[in-house]
Amino acid sequence: MGKHIIDITLSETKKQKPLSDQLEFGRVFTDHMFIADYTEGQGWGGHRIVPYAPIALDPAATVFHYGQSVFEGMKAYVGKDGKVLLFRPEENMRRMNLSCDRLCMPQFTEQSAIEALEELLVIDKEWIPTAEGTSLYIRPYMIATEPYLGVAPARKYQFVIILSPVGSYYKEGIHPVKILVEDDYVRAVAGGTGMAKTAGNYASGLRAQEIADRKGYSQVLWLDGVERKYIEEVGSMNVFFKINGEVITPALNGSILEGITRKSIIQLLKHWDIPVIERKISVEEIYEANRAGTLEEAFGTGTAAVVSPIGELNWRDEKLVVNNGDIGSLSEKLYNELTGIQYGKIADPFDWVVEVVEPAKA
Known part of the structure; x- marks a missing residue:
C-alpha cells in the first residue's frame, strides 16, 4: 500500500x-x-x-x-x-x-x-x-x-x-493476576504461525482460557508445544520473571509473538542498567527459584494492560504465590514509566511517541 x-x-x-x-x-x-x-x-x-x-x-x-x-x-x-x-x-x-x-x-x-x-x-x-x-x-x-x-x-x-x-485496563488500580499453567493444549510450535498475529492463534487458545476461567484464573501460561516444559506466553501477552536481581524473558523462537511492549520493556531495563536476558526458561526453573527464595517478581506485557503483575501460578495443582501476591516494585516502576511516556507525561528518551498532526487546511 x-x-x-x-x-x-x-x-x-x-x-x-x-x-x-x-x-x-x-x-x-x-x-x-x-x-x-x-x-x-x-x-x-x-x-x-x-x-x-x-x-x-x-x-x-x-x-x-x-x-x-x-x-x-x-x-x-x-x-x-x-x-x-x-x-x-x-x-x-x-x-x-x-x-x-x-x-x-x-x-x-x-x-x-x-x-x-x-x-x-x-x-x-x-x-x-x-x-x-x-x-x-x-x-x-x-x-x-x-x-x-x-x-x-x-x-x-x-x-x-x-x-x-x-477504559483503563485496571479499573481499581493495577493488581496482580492469577495464572493457570496449561499442560494439555498447545498455542503454537516453531515453524507454525505463533510468531504471526493471526486470528487462528487466538481461536485455538479459547478452550484453555475457558478452563482457566472455570478454575478462577485470569490467564493461561502457555508452554512449548514439543517438550511441554519451556515457558512461552501468558494469554495474549509476553512474560517476564525477576530472579535473583536478573530479569528473564523467553527468547523469540518462532512460536512466540514479538511484542512491541516486550521490546520496549527490554529497552527500558537496559536503559536502567538492570540485567535482562532472553533465553529458554522452564516452568520447573520458576518453581525451583521460588523454593530457593530467589523468585522476586513475574509480570506479563502487552498493549491492553501494558504491564500485568502475576500474583499466583498454578502448575499441576501446585500453587506458587509470587511476592506474597503483591505488586513488585519493578513491575510498578515499568508500568508507570511506560504509561508516562505513552501519555506524554514524562520525557521520551527513545523517540517512541509520534504526535498526530492535523494537516493544514488549504
Whole structure:
C-alpha cells in the first residue's frame, strides 16, 4: 500500500459517545473506518475513509474457509495540551507485514498505512477519551476476500482500520493476576504461525482460557508445544520473571509473538542498567527459584494492560504465590514509566511517541 489519495465520506449522523466510566474493551466503535483493497497484479487501491458499517463479503470469501487473516493492536492517547499521540506505530505496521508474509498475504508500505491511520484519527479525534488511563484502541487488520474454495493464497484482500474507545485496563488500580499453567493444549510450535498475529492463534487458545476461567484464573501460561516444559506466553501477552536481581524473558523462537511492549520493556531495563536476558526458561526453573527464595517478581506485557503483575501460578495443582501476591516494585516502576511516556507525561528518551498532526487546511 503505497502513497495514495484517500477518498473521504463523512458520516451524516454521529453516534453517541459512551461516558469514560462506562467504557468496555472492544464494544463500542467510532464513526468512521479506513479501507483499502488489493487485487493481484494491480496492487493496492480504493483507499477510503467511510462511515463505520458492516462489510459485505461473498460467502465463498477465502477468509471464511482457509483463515487468511492478520491484525494488530495499538492505541492513541490524548497527551498534554490535547495532543494526539501514538506509541511506536511503525513497529506495529512492521510486525503486521511480517504476519502477512507468513500467511502469504500482500504487504504494504508501512509509512502510508500510518498516514492513513493518522488521517482517520484526525477525523475521529473527538472519540479519544481523556479520562485518566483511557485511550483509543486501534485495530488494523487484513482479510482475504476472493470468492474461491481452493487451498491457495487468495488474489484479493481488504485492509481495514477500526477504532474503539477503551477504559483503563485496571479499573481499581493495577493488581496482580492469577495464572493457570496449561499442560494439555498447545498455542503454537516453531515453524507454525505463533510468531504471526493471526486470528487462528487466538481461536485455538479459547478452550484453555475457558478452563482457566472455570478454575478462577485470569490467564493461561502457555508452554512449548514439543517438550511441554519451556515457558512461552501468558494469554495474549509476553512474560517476564525477576530472579535473583536478573530479569528473564523467553527468547523469540518462532512460536512466540514479538511484542512491541516486550521490546520496549527490554529497552527500558537496559536503559536502567538492570540485567535482562532472553533465553529458554522452564516452568520447573520458576518453581525451583521460588523454593530457593530467589523468585522476586513475574509480570506479563502487552498493549491492553501494558504491564500485568502475576500474583499466583498454578502448575499441576501446585500453587506458587509470587511476592506474597503483591505488586513488585519493578513491575510498578515499568508500568508507570511506560504509561508516562505513552501519555506524554514524562520525557521520551527513545523517540517512541509520534504526535498526530492535523494537516493544514488549504
